[in-house]
Amino acid sequence: MRMMGLETEYGIAVEGCPVEELLDAGMEIVRAYPGPHVALWDYGPESPRRDLRGFTAPMLAQDPEDARYDRADRPRTPVEVERSDRVLANGARFYNDHGHPEYATPECRTVDDLVAHDRAGEGVVLAAAEAYESATGKHVRVYRNNTDFHGATYGCHESYLTRRCVPLAALVEGLTPFLVTRQAFCGAGKAGIEDGGAARPGFQMSQRADFVVVPLSVDTLYNRPLFNTRDEPHAPAAELVRLHVILGDANMSEWATAMKAGTTSLALELVEQGWRPPVAPPDPVAAVKAVSREIGLGPLGALSATGRWSAVDVQRSYLDAAARAFGGRDAGTDRVLREWTDVLDDLRADPESAFDRVDWVAKRSLLRQFADEEGLDSVDPAMQSLDLAYHDLHPEHGLQVGLRQAGAVCQWVTEEAVTQALAAPPADTRAAIRGHFVRRHPAELLSVCWSGLEVGYRGGRERIDLGRLAQADLTRWRERLARAVDLDETMTIMSQLEGR
């Protein structure tokens, strides 16, 4: 499969900490992380304002509501201090993104690796929060969600490497119906609906749909788009594009995380091959909200000019094309195709039967059950507190964590794979090189970014270009690095790799 990654911003509640102080709390939590790491992130190569449409935006839009929480008396903090980037021994990046501890997985080539590393991220954030609690005596709760129910949202972004020769218009046309409707099986569910500052009771599939404002844009902080046009490949820009999907929810279900990435990668592959979907939502922004709020999964006028298509129908059109094109290719692809088939069949026949895989179904079921048991109205404000608790990572309090512990939800990977992912990078991507240096030569590392490293060696600075290794299978080189006895041997192997 292609190179992929996930970045998850976690919500935090810190005892005695008002929202105005969350920037500092997030920073301190990240800095408390006790595992092996280096703090040498190089921000120089980053270009979040560069747009796939061929220009660079003068600035990114900022949320004026959020700006109310900026304290005038807070000392201006340099970006490297506020973000407090950590590069971990598994090749991941862990940092503070505007008051949210954020874990970016290392680059992964398989869905299994991606899920294992994403789950490992939960362990990283919890370890940092526990260390912060021990140091400060303040209790911390960590939430893997995307909403505070009061207008703020924070993301779980996906990255998929693709070829620059695929026109942007083809990507947008080819993927929009898919992105609008995939929430049917990878929506995390939300109690409540927010519409531009107005909130009302209800239940919807997605946590992020309320915050999609425009069809496409480079922005991520405000006026968020359905299709993000950020052009920051972290790889040779002449050849490659990193499709940056910011629409998705942070799933508690690892099955949903796997299927979100696995199906999106296959849909992208269809588009790369020239396939186009049979339907086009007339207004994609309206459609993503309509799908999220029409949890009956029936035909929706917002999905097509005829109004005959349901979200499941649209997904089925992608599945059928992907099965024709890629079925039987490899075990990982077949696994995604099988699960895609099953869940669409289940959603069509009886959505409740997807309780063990689909977050919004599980959450809605738990909330309904609790309301029935306690005699509450389904729109009682306490439903949002239960929604929040669904995303609590605390082993004794989290509702979805309780489902995991009870063996009531599907696992995609083993706990052993998650433990392994905490310690080691994927074996076959450039993350293996990054992780090797963090583990074995942290004192010699001078800077790190996604596309390269700088190493102090023999009195000079050696730059190792990871950009052009973005698509390389480095399994054999990683094995050689693992046997290297010292920095000299490591650098010799790197020279051979760069000169290959």
Next chain:
Amino acid sequence: MHIRLEDRTPRPAPPTPQRKEEGEGPTRPDVKRPDNSDLLRRMRRVDPDAARRYRQRSGQ
């Protein structure tokens, strides 16, 4: 950006790969629903005002 407004006629669906009897698939739970007594206890412990108090900075 050109977005077509008309629907196309979908082609007939091909057969999709069948689920294998074992291996490769996710670990499926043995029961349709868990023993929910622990979950109900967890839900009863939830502070009903937790979401009202929950405030975050807007992220990406």
